[in-house]
Amino acid sequence: MHTTLDPLLKPKSITILGASKRKDSVGDWALTNLIKGGYKGAIYPINPSYDSIQNIKCYERIRDLPEIPDLVIFAVSDYRIELLFDEVVKAKIPAAVIFSSLNIDDDNNPNLKTRIKDKILKSNMMVCGANGMGFYNIRDHVWACGFDSNDHSAPGNISLISHSGSGMSGILDCEDRLRFNFAVSTGNELSVTMDQYLDFVLDLPETKVVGIFIETARNPDGFIKALKKANQKKIPIVALKVGKTEKSAQLTVSHSGAIAGDDDAYDALFNRYGVQRVRDTEELVATLILFAEFGVVGEGSFVTLHDSGGERQLLVDIADELNVPLTELSDNSVKKLEEIIDPELPAINPLDVWSRGGKDSAKQYLDSAKILLDDDNASIEALVLNRAPYGLIYPEYINLMQKTRKATGKPVLLVSSHQGSGFDPVAVEQTHRGYPVLDGISPTMVAISKLFSYRDFFKSDHKISNSKLCTKGDSWKSRLRKEKILSESDSLSLLSDYGIPVVEHKCVSDEVSAIEAAKKIGYPLVLKTAEKDIYHKTERHGVILNIKNKEELTNHYRVMSKTIGKKVLIAKMIEGGQEMFLGVKKDPQLGPIVIIGMGGVFSELFDEVVFAIPPFNRNYIKQSIEKFKFGKILSGYRGKDNLKLEAFYESAEKFSILISEMKSDIREFDINPMILTDSGCVAVDALAVGEDIK
Numbered sequence: 091m092h093t094t095l096d097p098l099l100k101p102k103s104i105t106i107l108g109a110s111k112r113k114d115s116v117g118d119w120a121l122t123n124l125i126k127g128g129y130k131g132a133i134y135p136i137n138p139s140y141d142s143i144q145n146i147k148c149y150e151r152i153r154d155l156p157e158i159p160d161l162v163i164f165a166v167s168d169y170r171i172e173l174l175f176d177e178v179v180k181a182k183i184p185a186a187v188i189f190s191s192l193n194i195d196d197d198n199n200p201n202l203k204t205r206i207k208d209k210i211l212k213s214n215m216m217v218c219g220a221n222g223m224g225f226y227n228i229r230d231h232v233w234a235c236g237f238d239s240n241d242h243s244a245p246g247n248i249s250l251i252s253h254s255g256s257g258m259s260g261i262l263d264c265e266d267r268l269r270f271n272f273a274v275s276t277g278n279e280l281s282v283t284m285d286q287y288l289d290f291v292l293d294l295p296e297t298k299v300v301g302i303f304i305e306t307a308r309n310p311d312g313f314i315k316a317l318k319k320a321n322q323k324k325i326p327i328v329a330l331k332v333g334k335t336e337k338s339a340q341l342t343v344s345h346s347g348a349i350a351g352d353d354d355a356y357d358a359l360f361n362r363y364g365v366q367r368v369r370d371t372e373e374l375v376a377t378l379i380l381f382a383e384f385g386v387v388g389e390g391s392f393v394t395l396h397d398s399g400g401e402r403q404l405l406v407d408i409a410d411e412l413n414v415p416l417t418e419l420s421d422n423s424v425k426k427l428e429e430i431i432d433p434e435l436p437a438i439n440p441l442d443v444w445s446r447g448g449k450d451s452a453k454q455y456l457d458s459a460k461i462l463l464d465d466d467n468a469s470i471e472a473l474v475l476n477r478a479p480y481g482l483i484y485p486e487y488i489n490l491m492q493k494t495r496k497a498t499g500k501p502v503l504l505v506s507s508h509q510g511s512g513f514d515p516v517a518v519e520q521t522h523r524g525y526p527v528l529d530g531i532s533p534t535m536v537a538i539s540k541l542f543s544y545r546d547f548f549k550s551d552h553k554i555s556n557s558k559l560c561t562k563g564d565s566w567k568s569r570l571r572k573e574k575i576l577s578e579s580d581s582l583s584l585l586s587d588y589g590i591p592v593v594e595h596k597c598v599s600d601e602v603s604a605i606e607a608a609k610k611i612g613y614p615l616v617l618k619t620a621e622k623d624i625y626h627k628t629e630r631h632g633v634i635l636n637i638k639n640k641e642e643l644t645n646h647y648r649v650m651s652k653t654i655g656k657k658v659l660i661a662k663m664i665e666g667g668q669e670m671f672l673g674v675k676k677d678p679q680l681g682p683i684v685i686i687g688m689g690g691v692f693s694e695l696f697d698e699v700v701f702a703i704p705p706f707n708r709n710y711i712k713q714s715i716e717k718f719k720f721g722k723i724l725s726g727y728r729g730k731d732n733l734k735l736e737a738f739y740e741s742a743e744k745f746s747i748l749i750s751e752m753k754s755d756i757r758e759f760d761i762n763p764m765i766l767t768d769s770g771c772v773a774v775d776a777l778a779v780g781e782d783i784k
Contacts, residue, residue, distance in 0.1 A: 095216060095282065095286060095287075095290050096160075097160040097161060097184040097185040097216060098160075098161060098184075098185035098186075098187075098216040098217075098218060098282065099225065099227050099230075099232065099272075099290060100227065100230050100232065101131060101159065101160030101161035101185065101232065102131045102132075102160050103131045103132040103133075103134065103157060103159040103160055103161070104124065104129070104131060104132070104133055104134070104159055104160070104161045104162070104163060104232075104234070105133075105134040105135070105136055105149075105152070105155060105159045105161070105162050105163070105183075106120050106121055106124075106133070106134070106135050106136060106162075106163045106165055107136050107152075107162060107163065107164050107165060107166055107174055107178075108120075108136070108137060108164065108165035108166035108170075109121050109135030109136060109137050109140075109143050109148065109165060110137060110143070110165070111140060111143055114238070115165075116165040116189060116236035116237070117137070117165035117166075117236075119235070119236045119237055119238060119239075120163050120165045120234075120235070120236040121133070121135055121143060121144060121146070122144070123233040123234075123235050123236070123239055124232075124233055124234070125144065126233065126239070126241075127226070127228070127231050127232065127233030127242070128231040128244075129231050129232055129233070130231055132157070132159070133146055134147075134149055134155050134156075134159060135147075135148045135149065136148070136149050136150070136151065136152065136155075137150075138150040138151075151177070152174075152177045152178065152181050152183075153177075153181070158181055158182060158183060159183060160183070160184060160185055161183070161184075161185045161186065161187065161234065162178050162183050162185070162186045162187075163186070163187045163224075163234055163236070164186060164187065164188045164189065164190070165189070165236055167190070168190050168191070168192055168193060168194045168202060169194055171188070171190065171192070171202075171206070172202060172205065172206065175206060175209055176209070178215075179209055179213045179215065183215075184215060184216060185215065185216040185217070185218075186215060186216070186217045186218070186219075187217070187218045187219060187224050187225070187234045188206075188217060188218070188219035188220040188221075188222075188277075188280075189219060189220070189221075189222060189223065189224060189236045190219075190220060190221070191203075191220060191221040192206055192220045192221070192278075203220065203278070203280075206220070206280065207280045210280050210281050211281075215281060216281055216282050217280050217281035217282060218234065218274065218276065218277070218281075218282060219276075219277040219278065219280065220277055220278050220280055221255075221277040221278045222255055222274075222275040222276055222277025222278070223235055223236070223237055223255035223258060223259055223275035223277075224236060224237075224274075224275060225272070225273065225274035225275070226239075226242065226262065226270065226272065226273045226274070227272055228242045228243075228244050228245065228246055228270050228271055228272060228273070229244050229245040229246065229271040229272065229294060229296060230244075231244065237259065239259075239262075239263055240262070240263040240264075240266075242262075242270060243269070244271070245271050245296045246269040246270040246271035246272075246296060247269055247271060247296050247297065247298040247299070247382050248268050248269060248270050248271065248297075248298065248299055248300075248301065248378055248382050249270065249271060249272045249273070249291035249294065249297050249299075249300045249301070250262060250270060250272070250273040250274070250300075250301045250302075250303075250378075251273075251274055251276065251284055251287045251288055251291070251300065251301070251302045251303070252273075252274070252275050252276065252301075252302070252303035253275075253276055253277070253279075253284070253303055253304055253305040253306075254275070254303050254305075254332075255275040255277070257275075257303035257330070257371070258273055258274065258275040258303070259275070260371065261301075261371060261374070261375060264512065265375055265512050266512065266513055266518045267375075267379055267512060267517065267518050267521040267522070267526070267527070268375065268378055268379060268382070269382070269522065271291070271294055271296045271297060272290075272291050272294060272297075274287050279308050283307075283308045283309040283312065283313075284302065284304065284307065284308070284309075284313065285307070285309050285312035285313040285315065285316045286309075286312065288300065288302070288313070288316040288320070288327075289312075289315075289316045289319060292316065292319050292320055292323055292325055297325055298325065298381065298382050298385060299325065299326050299327075299328065299378055299381035299382050300320070300325060300326070300327045300328070301327075301328045301329075301330070301374055301378050302327060302328070302329045302330070303330045303332070303374075304329055304330070304331050304332070305331075305332055305333045306333065306679065307679055307680070310679045310680050310681075314359070314363070314680075317359075317363035317365065318363065320363070321363055321364060324386065324548070326364070326366060326381050326386075326540075326544045327363075327364075327365045327366070328365075328366045328367075328368060328374060328377045328378055328381065328540065329360060329365050329366065329367050329368070330367075330368050330369075330370070330371065330373075330374045331353070331356050331360075331367060333353075352677065354683065354685075354701045355677035355679070355680045355683045355701065356680070357701050358680075358683050358684075358701035358702050358703050359680055359703055361701075361702065361703075361714065362702065362703040362706070364543075364544055364547035364548070366540035366543055366544055368536060368540070369536075372529075372530060372533040373533045373536040373537065375533070376528050376529075376530075376533040376534055376536065376537035377536065377537040377540045377541075379521060379526050379528065379537070380503070380526060380528075380537045380538070380540075380541055381540075381541070381544075383501075383521065383524050383525075383526050384470070384501045384524075384526075384541065386541075386544065386545050386548075387469050387470050387501065387541045387542065387545055388469045388500070389469060390417065390465075390466070390467050390468050390469030390470075391414075391415035391416060391417040391467060391468065391469060391542075392409070392414055392415060392416055392417060392468070392469070392470055392471075392472070392538055392542075393416075393417045393419075393439045393440070393441075393462040393463055393465065393468045393470075393471045393472075394416075394439065394440040394441070394462075394471065394472045394473075394474055395440070395441050395443055395455070395458055395459050395462060395471065395472075395473050395474065395475075396440060396441065396442045396443065396444070396474045396475070397442070397443065397444035397474075397475055397476070398442065398444070398474075398476075398507075399442045401474055401507050401531065402440045402441075402442045402474070404507070404531055405440055405474060405531050405535065406440060408531060408532055408535045409535060412535055412536060412539040413539065413717065414535055414538055414539045414542065415542065416439055416440065417439050417462075417465055417467045417468045418439070418467065419437070419438065419439050419462070419465055419467070420465055420466060420467065423461050423462070423464075423465045424437045424438075425437075426461045427441065427458060427461055427462075430453075430454055430457050430458060430461075431443055431445075431454060431458060432445040432446050432454075439462060439465075439468075440474075441458060441462060443455055443458045452486060455490055456490055456493055456494065459471065459473060459490060459494040459502075460493075460494055460497045460498060463494055463498045463500050463502065464497070464498045468500065469500060469501075470500060470501045470502075470503075470538065470541070471494065471500065471501070471502045471503075472502075472503050472504075472505050472534065472538070473487065473490060473491060473494075473502065473503070473504045473505070474505050474506075474507070474531065475487050475504060475505075475506070476506045476507055476508075477506050477508075481514060482514065482516070483504070483514060483516045483517060483520075483527065485516075487504055488504075488516065488520055488525065491503075491504055491520070491525045492525065495524075495525070501524075502525065503525070503526040503527070503528060503534075504520075504525065504526070504527045504528070505527075505528040505529070505530070505531065505534045506528075506529055506530070507530065507531055508529065508530060512529070514527075550709060550710065550713060551707065551709050552706070552707065552709075552710060553707060554705050554706070554707050554743070554747065555707065559588045559589050559744055559747055559748070560587045560588045560589075560748070560751075562587050563751050563752065566584050566587070566752065567752055567754075567755045570752070570755045570756065570778065570780040570781075571755060571780060571781075573780070574779070574780045575623075575625070575777070575778070575779050575780060576777070576778040576779075576780075577597075577620060577622070578618065578620065578659055578775060578776060578777060579595065579596075579597045579620065579659055580778075581759075581776035581777050581778040582595060582773060582776050584748070584776075584778060585745070585748070585761065585773050585776055588744050588745070588747065588748040589744050590741045590744050590745060590748075590761075590773055591737075591741065591770060591771060591772045591773065592772060592773045592774075592776070593661050593662050593664060593772050593773065593774045594611050594661065594662045595611070595659055595660060595661035595662070596610075596611065596659070596660050596661075597620050597657065597658070597659050597660075598657075598658060598660060599656050599657045599658075600656060601644065601647055601648070601651075604617075604643060604644075604647050604658060604660055605640060605643065605644065607660040608637075608640065608643050608660055609640075611660060611661070611662050612662065613637065613638055613639060613663075614636050614637060614638050614663035614665070615636075615637040615643065615660055615661065615662065615663055616633070616634065616635055616636075616637070616660075616661045616662070616663050616774075617633070617634040617637055617643065617646050617647065617650065617658055617659075617660060618632060618633050618634075618658060618659045618661065619632030619633075619650060619654045619655060619657070619658055619659075620657040620658050620659045621654055621655035621657050622657075624654070625777060630654060631650075631653070631654075632650065632654050634646045634650070635663065636663055637663070661774070664765045664767075664772060664774055666767060667733070667765040667766055667767035667768075668688065668689075668723075668724065668733055668765070668766045668767075669688065669689030669763035669764070669765060669766075670686075670687070670688055670689055670738060670763060670764045670765075670766050670771070671685075671686070671687055671688075671689045671760070671761060671762040671763055671764060672684065672685070672686055672741070672742060672745050672759075672760075672761040672762075672764060672773075673685040673686075673758070673759060673760045673761065673762065674704075674749050674756060674758055674759040674760075675757075675758055676753075676756070676757045676758065676781070680703070681703075681753055682704060682749050682750075682753050682756060683701050683702070683703065684701070684702045684703075684704050684706075684742075684745065684746055684749060685699055685700070685701055686699060686700040686702065686711060686714075686715070686742060687699035687700065687720070688720045688723070688724070689762060689763040689764075698718045698719060698720050700714045700715060700718070702714065702746070704745075704746035704747070704749045704750040704753070705743075705746040705747045705749075705750040706742075706743065706746050707743050708736070708739035708740050708742065708743040709739075711739050711742045711743065712735070712739050724766075732768055733766045733767065733768055734766065734767065734768055734769060734770050734771065735766070737766070737770040737771045738764070738766050738771045741764065741771055741773075745761070754781065755780060755781050756778060756779070756780065756781060757779050757780060757781045758777075758778075758779035759776075759777070759778050759779065760775075760776060760777045761773045761775070761776050762775055762776075763775060
C-alpha cells in the first residue's frame with residue numbers, strides 16, 4: 091500500500107496523453123478542467139498532431155517531456171492504452187488516471203483489464219480508475235476529470251468518494267448547496283481503493299463530513315481502519331450502499347448461515363462504527379448538508395413549525411417510522427404558545443401556527459419559532475414552509491430563520507414538502523451561511539435522524555470488560571480445524587468454557603447409561619440423536635421433548651436407537667421463558683458477523699434480527715435490540731413477564747469475544763435456542779462449524 095497519495099492527488103506536474111482540440115472530447119475536457127480548476131503546476135499535453143493546445147506547448151511523446159511528471163491522465167482509446175502504458179511505466183511516472191473501461195473487441199486472454207492491472211501491480215503505480223470519472227481535489231486545484239463540470243470554489247467542507255461515476259457527478263455538478271473540498275469516482279480500483287481516499291480526506295483540515303457511494307469494500311481491513319480514524323476525529327461518514335444481494339450463495343450448514351445476506355454484514359459494520367446509512371441520493375444530499383452546516387447537534391430533540399396541518403401530520407408519521415425524537419414541550423413553553431397563537435390551534439410540537447392569518451401572522455411565526463427552539467428539550471428546529479411560486483423562497487422565511495437562531499443559539503433549517511432549491515441563489519446562499527434550505531419532508535427527516543444517531547453513537551460505551559475469558563481457546567481451534575463440525579455436546583462445552591451458561595446434558599450410547607444420566611439430570615428431559623453428520627435433527631425425528639419418566643425415556647430411546655442410531659444426548663428440559671438465538675455467519679470480506687434475535691413464533695412475527703461485528707459489549711447489544719419492536723416484548727411490553735435481559739446481554743458479549751478470538755477458524759455458529767427466563771438464560775442447542783468445511 092502506498093504511504094502517500096500526493097503524486098496522484100496533489101501532483102506537482104501533469105501530462106495528458108491524448109490531449110485534444112476537438113471540442114467535448116475527453117482530451118479536450120481533461121486539459122480544460124485543469125485550467126478551470128486553477129491548477130498551479132506544470133501541464134504537458136501530449137499529441138503529435140498539435141504544436142500547442144489552449145496556448146500550452148504540446149509534446150509528441152513521453153520521452154520528449156522536460157521532466158518526469160507526477161501524474162499522467164490517459165485520454166486515449168482502449169486500443170492504444172496498453173503500448174502507452176508501457177511507456178509510462180518505463181518513464182517511472184508514479185501515478186495515473188484512467189477513465190476508460192479497458193474493454194476491447196476480440197481481446198486476448200488474459201484480457202486488457204487484467205494485463206493493465208498486472209502492470210500496475212508490478213510497477214507499484216498509483217491509479218485512479220479504471221472505468222471512472224477521475225477526481226476533483228478542489229482545495230488543491232487539481233481537477234483530473236475528462237468530462238464537463240460545474241464551477242467549484244475552494245476549499246469546501248464535504249468530501250465525496252464514489253464507486254459510481256454518475257454517483258459522483260450527479261451530486262457534485264447538480265447541487266450547489268454542497269461545498270466540496272474533494273470528490274473522486276474510484277471506478278474499478280485497480281490500484282488505489284476507497285479506504286485510501288477516505289484516509290486522505292480525513293486528514294484534510296476542512297473536512298466536516300464524508301459521503302461514500304459504495305458497492306463493496308475491496309480492502310476490508312483498510313476500510314475498517316479508516317472508519318476507526320473517522321471515529322477518532324469525530325468526522326461523520328454518510329454511506330449510500332448499493333448492490334444488495336439476496337442471500338449468500340455459499341452453502342450453509344447452520345440456521346444462522348442461512349439468515350445473513352452479504353448486505354447485512356455492511357449494516358453490522360456501519361452500526362459498529364457510527365456510519366450513517368441512507369437509501370438514495372436525496373437522503374445522502376440532505377444528510378451531507380446538515381452535517382456540513384451543523385456538525386454534531388446538541389442534547390435534546392426535534393421541534394418543527396408548520397403552516398399546514400396536513401404536512402404536520404405527514405411529518406409526525408415519518409418521524410415515528412424513523413424514530414426521530416419529537417420534543418415534548420415543557421409546561422412553560424406551552425403556556426407561552428397559548429398566549430400568542432390562535433385559540434383553535436393546539437400548543438404542541440409539531441406546531442401548526444397558521445389559522446386566521448392577518449397582519450400579526452409574521453410576529454406569530456417568529457415568536458412561536460423562538461419558543462419552540464428555546465425549550466430546554468429542543469436541540470434543532472425545522473421550519474416546514476413551502477416555496478413561493480416558481481420555487482422561490484419568501485424573504486420573510488430567511489428572516490425568520492436568522493432571528494430564531496440569533497435568539498436561541500441553536501440550529502434552524504427551512505424545508506419544503508417538495509423539491510426545488512438546489513440552484514436557487516437564495517437557497518444556496520443561506521445554506522452556505524449556516525441556514526440550510528432543504529427539499530422534501532422525507533429526506534429531511536432521514537437527515538435529522540442521522541444527526542441524532544451520530545450524536546448518540548458517541549454516548550455509548552464500546553469498551554470490552556471481559557478481555558480474556560477462556561484458557562482453552564487454542565485447543566478448541568485445533569479441534570475445529572481437525573473435526574470441521576463440532577457435535578452438539580462439544581459445541582455446548584465450547585460455550586461453557588467461555589462462561590456462557592449451557593443446559594445440563596450428557597452424551598450416552600446405550601440404554602443403561604441413558605437411564606443413569608436421566609436420573610442424575612432429573613426429569614423432564616429432552617432426548618436427541620447425537621449421531622455424526624445429522625445437523626437438522628427434527629427432520630429426522632431425532633428430537634423428543636418433555637420426557638417425564640423412566641418408562642417414556644426407555645421407549646423413546648429404543649425407537650431412536652433402531653431408526654437413527656444408539657448415540658444420543660440427554661438434556662434437561664427447560665420450561666417456560668422466551669426463546670432467543672445467537673449465531674454467526676462469516677462474510678467473505680468483513681469476517682464473522684454475529685446474528686441476534688428472538689426465536690419461536692416471534693421470529694416469524696417480527697422478522698427482525700441484529701447484526702453485529704464482534705467483539706462488542708453488552709451495552710452495545712442492549713441498545714441495538716431496543717431499536718426493534720421485539721425489544722419492547724423482551725422489556726415486558728403489556729404484561730409480558732420481566733425477563734433477565736442483562737444475563738442475555740452478558741452471554742451475547744461473551745459469545746462475541748469467543749467468535750473474535752476464533753474468527754480464523756469458525757465459519758458458522760448457532761446457539762438456537764437460548765432460553766431466557768426471569769432468572770437468567772441458558773444455551774439449549776448449539777452447533778459450531780469450522781472454516782475449512784467443504
